[in-house]
Amino acid sequence: MTPFLPAAPLRVYIENNRARDLAYYVTEDAVRRALSDVVELSLVVDRYRGEVDAAALSQCDLLIGAAFEIDAVRTYGKNLRLVHSTSAGVEALLPLNWLPAACLLTNSSGVHTDKAGEFGLLALLMLNDHIPQHATSQRAHLWRRKLGTPIRGKRVLIYGVGALGSGVARNARLMGLEVWGIRRSAEPHPDVDRMFSPGDLDALLPEVDFLVVTAPLTASTRGAIGPVQIARMKPGAGLVNMARAPIVDYEALAQGLREERLSGAVLDVFEPEPLPPDSPWWDVPNLAVIPHVSSDNAIDYVTQSLAILRENVRRMGSGEALVNVVDSDAGY
Structure with missing residues (x-):
């Protein structure tokens, strides 16, 4: 109509x-x-x-x-x-x-595509060079050296290759990352090396160094990155959420960060917003709290x-x- x-x-x-x-x-x-x-x-x-x-x-x-x-x-x-x-x-x-x-x-x-693409690349570089870990050490007044490795050749999985995910994919490829994507149609995308459907998520998680969440919040994506998925992520992997908070189980993510099974996370979305001063997320180690500003010009x-x-x-x-x-x- x-x-x-x-x-x-x-x-x-x-x-x-x-x-x-x-x-x-x-x-x-x-x-x-x-x-x-x-x-x-x-x-x-x-x-x-x-x-x-x-x-x-x-x-x-x-x-x-x-x-x-x-x-x-x-x-x-x-x-x-x-x-x-x-x-x-x-x-x-x-x-x-x-x-x-x-x-x-x-x-x-x-x-949001261009701005989100820039922020997504920033977040990936932050995770690759352990910036959330260094920020945690800074707050504790601790000098903890941790060397990084080049990001080129590493693998990122973008969960939701729409407008946001497309921008992230484009810039990730510029840095030499291997880009995998998930979207409902599983249709190919020019900036994604391999595209998958949502049902493939669990099998892919152990194979990627970074997970970037850029999907819309729907009945099928709510809770899609839950405790099972967090547990399946590659040891030392990092996570970025630029979409909506309910897509990711933040309790499970925080536990993975505290146990150092995951190396870091960059979160731009929370529930509720603004994040209250007494929220536990402020003090989760190796977690960067961004006040929902990643994608808007x-x-x-x-x-x-x-x-x-x-x-x-x-x-x-x-x-x-x-x-x-x-x-x-x-x-x-």
Whole structure:
């Protein structure tokens, strides 16, 4: 289904969140710049989460934001034709039973690829040169030397070769790593030497030096890296999670780090966030805590997200199939 554009000029409702960084703030001016050359706009309304303008929302054709107030959309958004999420992950919006019948949800998958690829390479280099271990020693005021070896020729397994995983794969190959990947379709990827399906995970873990988690959180990926998988990882291997915390069993991971079966971990996602001051993860040895900043560009995140929206508005006008449409069954 391709939603149709209304005959009248497009009416847009923006829902921003005061709790998020300014890098994610969508302004009326940004929306007008992104869309003015493909569609006429008659109304652009900018409101904050928790401050619903029911009258305005009830008039609008397009809703832009991240974590929407679903009940408000269900009640007042009956004229919406397209809801665009400025985030890539949409697990908090599922199931999509709140969407009007003639409306689709699209996400911003793809805007993170370059930044995520850089961070993924950084994390791999950190693990390869034992930086989390050196940081643990620093906090303890201990001089513990541990020599590293070149990363070239080592093997990384990327669990989830979508937009994030593709960026990591591309940069890992530049450093001479052998790249293995897992994705649901098991279709080949130009930057992945060997591609596998999710059912192969357990057999692959003992064969890789690094595991990078970049999959969306779905019913099938939740808990996918559990105690069994952590135990099967190659002795001395490292783990990176740039996706969602519930995909990895952090208790099992912490135990593997404390017992030094694993050499280190770099975690960019937690539950809850922000991580509370009394969380145990702050003090797990050889663990780098990153405050969920691995994949977002501080300068033009919104511009890139609105570029996806612009393309879809253009497609709506010409009757073409939209891109980045969220599949409720797949979970992304």
